[in-house]
Amino acid sequence: MVRRSPEFRRLRVYAIDPGLAARHETVGLNELTLMVPWESNPEIEGVLSSTQMLGPVGNYLEVVDYDPASGCYYAPVDLNETFVLAQDGLNPSELNPQFHQQMVYAVAMTTIDKFERALGRSALWAPRRLPDKSYEYVPRLRLYPHALREANAYYNPDKKAVLFGYFQVPPDSTAVAPGTTVFTCLSHDVIAHEVTHALLDGLHRRFAESTNIDVLGLHEGFADIVAIFQHFSNPDVLKDQIGRTRGDLDKQNMLGQLAQQFGRATRRGEALRDALGYVDDEGNWQRYRPNPTYLRDATEAHERGAILVAAVFDAFLKMYKSRVVDLLRIASQGTGQLPAGELNIDLVNRLADEAAKTSEHVLQMCIRALDYCPPVNVTFGDYLQAIITADADLYPVDEHHYRTAMMQSFSLFGIRPRAVRNVSLEGLLLQAGDASLGEAVPPGMEADLDNEIDRKAAYDRMEENARKAHEWLARPERAGLLEAMGIVTGTKEKVPGTVNQKKGRPVFEVHSVRAALRRGSKTNLVPDLVIEITQRRAGYFDKKDQTAADEAKPTGDAAGKGDFTFRRGCTLVVNQQTRNFRWVARTDKNICDNGELDALRQFLLSNPVSVQNAFQGPVAPGRVSNPFAAVHRD
Structure with a gap:
């Protein structure tokens, strides 16, 4: 008889946060049992049993309970231990660090599950950029339940980690008992919000670049939407x-x-x-x-x-x-x-x-x-x-x-x-694709139609598909197709020297190729590929410098030599079976538009350094590499 792993494990958490237990009218609502996707990968189980400082750890997450303020590691919880399994995890407790680990893991996993069900594919974290400008696959997001001794929590895109803080309620507080230690890792909403930042960064790395007044607002608002609607x-x-x-x-x-x-x-x-x-x-x-x-x-x-x-x-x-x-x-x-x-x-x-x-x-x-x-x-x-x-x-x-x-x-x-x-x-x-645009992807590109596929294999296939799509789209006969998508090829207009070029021709990047297998009210499943294409251009704060650089002959990677980076591009939703366009989402104007470039310049110059310089490249002193920490602390 073949024994199969269960589909879920049951773990108890705080329904909202520990504050419900402090009020008589809500104390009965204090606990919630989550159905957390079961992870039974033998390799992961080996890591769990042999690693002293990690726990819990799975295919998506690893909880590292190190407290820098006190300089200590808290003992990891083993969610597969018999008594823990038998009672649906540890009892909710504000004072037990092992329960804190259990809670961040459980809420984070249920948030990931929401995304996978909606998007029709396995969730991937943003890859780590290496010194040679290549990218490295990140298998797990790290969660630090006690990383900060302050009233803050944030996703760190450089560390690929979520850092949760804790703090004491001031003595003159009337809403919460003075001296109470508030742990952000025990707030269902804070966990879901911060993990959503990480998931969104994995989908759209460029959404962390504050290029207009809405970008970081969308990051924050969307993370709140995910957290709030999990209440229901x-x-x-x-x-x-x-x-x-x-x-x-x-x-x-x-x-x-x-x-x-x-x-x-x-x-x-x-x-x-x-x-x-x-x-x-x-x-x-x-x-x-x-x-x-x-x-x-x-x-x-x-x-x-x-x-x-x-x-x-x-x-x-x-x-x-x-x-x-x-x-x-x-x-x-x-x-x-x-x-x-x-x-x-x-x-x-x-x-x-x-x-x-x-x-x-x-x-x-x-x-x-x-x-x-x-x-x-x-x-x-x-x-x-x-x-x-x-x-x-x-x-x-x-x-x-x-x-x-x-x-x-x-x-x-x-x-x-x-x-x-x-x-x-x-x-x-959005603009709907039609037959006049022809095929959108070359034969041989494959989508991962099974959400249970190994996530590293899914990442490798995504990278391979991006390479194939770029080679196919870069052929001279595809120039008209690219122009129709808002990607400049140099065949229809003069291209400024600040646009990233190679051998005198504008280049583009196939940023990602993601699979999507979704079912709506239709009886059949539609396997799609979501292709993101971007171009970049060097921007200068001084308009005279901009004009001089635009008129100069491009030399190498021109987009890496300005004060900031100006990007434009499009997203294509393509039927993987027919290889035809279905939808096109373009940015306003293309990479050559000076009006859009000037709008970005004015936005960066009129915003605080903490936001202005976030992810903008080699700009003025005071650049921060993590907008989420700055925004949340503010």
């Missing part, structure tokens, strides 16, 4: 909040709040951020009212990200209300006014079920959209187009009008694509 997969908290709000999720509730204990401990209100509303100067909670001026006035990454979150959550509420209107009509006997008293438990269960289904679809919409975004210089408007296109691609019939809700809510908050004249569902769709 917690049935106890969901039903409790449905009951307390009498099914009206427009009211203040925990489902829309992020990092409650952290927010109260740092005197930021009931939570670090709230997708629904805010506390005014008089201490009263006020519901956000959609207003396009919010986006105009917000400049900081978290501020802009919060507007994106508010737009998505507003769309979710529209969808949820449309799904439960019949239930409320039945329960109120057609009046629309529910009777006084507690809601019937059956009604609570049905409302919670509809909220969970709606939130799951919204989260899938938001994650799937990542494959339909341009590879660089992404804006909130680009992201809206990607959401609409990705959902229409998988669900041609929008039964519950989800896409209309998204379009309306984004518009109410002032989020619109720059290049779209007609803000309608049809107008928001």
Whole structure:
């Protein structure tokens, strides 16, 4: 008889954070048991049993519990130990470092699982760049539960690690008991948020380059979206909040709040951020009212990200209300006014079920959209187009009008694509491929259609496919195809000397070729390849220097000699079986456009050094290599 490993392991975690246990009305909601994908790779199990300082460790993650402030390693937890397995992991505890390890591992793994299910492939981390400018495969993201003695947590793209901090509540605090140690590694929201940064960096490395006011805002807002919508997969908290709000999720509730204990401990209100509303100067909670001026006035990454979150959550509420209107009509006997008293438990269960289904679809919409975004210089408007296109691609019939809700809510908050004249569902769709463009990829390129494939093999195949795609696209007969995609070849216009060139011809980079196997409302699975193509150009802060360099004859890698790097490109969604284009997501203008170059120059010059210089290459002193640490600390 062949023994098979189980599909999941059960691990207990804090449902939100330890703060729920400090209040009588929420203490019963304090714990949650997660179904964590089971990892049974014999090689990994050998690492787990033989490595003293790692634990837990698996195919995706390794927890390193080193505390630099005290200079010690905490003993690793063995999740395969008999008694640990028998009781669904260790008991939730603020004082047990081994439980801290268990919690970061469990929440991170469930977050990864959400991405894999939405994108139809195995998750990969961003590769590590070596001194010779080549890239090295990164098998596991490192999680440090006690890395910082400060009120902060962040993803470090250089270390390929998430660093969690801890701090003591000040003595004059009234929201959290003074002297309490708050561990960010025990916040479900903080873990999901930071791991999402790492997953997004693995998908779009250039999204960490702050090239416009929306880029880092998208990173922060998207990470909040993933964290917040995981609340709805917690049935106890969901039903409790449905009951307390009498099914009206427009009211203040925990489902829309992020990092409650952290927010109260740092005197930021009931939570670090709230997708629904805010506390005014008089201490009263006020519901956000959609207003396009919010986006105009917000400049900081978290501020802009919060507007994106508010737009998505507003769309979710529209969808949820449309799904439960019949239930409320039945329960109120057609009046629309529910009777006084507690809601019937059956009604609570049905409302919670509809909220969970709606939130799951919204989260899938938001994650799937990542494959339909341009590879660089992404804006909130680009992201809206990607959401609409990705959902229409998988669900041609929008039964519950989800896409209309998204379009309306984004518009109410002032989020619109720059290049779209007609803000309608049809107008928001990306450019669709057609037969006139011909084949998009050469024969011999293969997609990994099995999510269980070895991730290193998937990475190697992605790199090989990128090489094949580049060779095929670089042929002279493909020049017209590239020009149609917004990639400059030098055949139609004069190319500035600052554009990266080789032998007098502009070059391009096939940034990545990712597989995607997804099923929507269609009966068949569609195997796609998502191809990202980019070009770069050297930018100078002084316009005179720019003009001189543009007019000079290019010599070697011109893009590496300026004050900053200007990039443009496109994302292609290609049917792997027919090898034909399906969708094209381009950046505004091409690499030769001086207006777009000047917009980037002005943005960099008008922003603080901590953001301006992040990932911009050889620029002025004060450059930081990690925008997430700076943004989160601020």
